[in-house]
Amino acid sequence: MRQGVRGAAVDEVLRLIELALTTDDDVLKREALAQAVEMSRSFRVRIPRRLSLMICRKCMTVYRFDGSRVRVRRGRAGLMIVLTCGNCGSVRRIPVKP
Numbered sequence: 001m002r003q004g005v006r007g008a009a010v011d012e013v014l015r016l017i018e019l020a021l022t023t024d025d026d027v028l029k030r031e032a033l034a035q036a037v038e039m040s041r042s043f044r045v046r047i048p049r050r051l052s053l054m055i056c057r058k059c060m061t062v063y064r065f066d067g068s069r070v071r072v073r074r075g076r077a078g079l080m081i082v083l084t085c086g087n088c089g090s091v092r093r094i095p096v097k098p
């Protein structure tokens with residue numbers, strides 16, 4: 001009522017991501033994330049940047065601090081964070097605005 005269907009979708013996406021971040025169950029983690037991403041697509045809801053940075057876009061898992069690598073590189077355009085997923089090995093480069 002308060003926000004309409006789209007607002008409800010935002011709440012649900014956030015709830016699913018929260019669940020994925022807090023559960024110890026790997027299967028539940030993945031399912032919750034996959035559902036959150038799917039919902040965000042079908043309702044055109046944006047996943048907040050701080051949360052989307054924590055999710056590997058390839059295998060849809062939360063980056064694990066024990067398995068993933070984080071490197072900071074200094075390039076021509078400023079600083080660049082290079083994230084390597086500990087699960088699928090995909091590399092993601094995130095530019096950091098100075």
Ligand SMILES: [Zn+2]
Pocket residue numbers: 056057058059060061085086087088089090
């Ligand atoms: Zn991955």
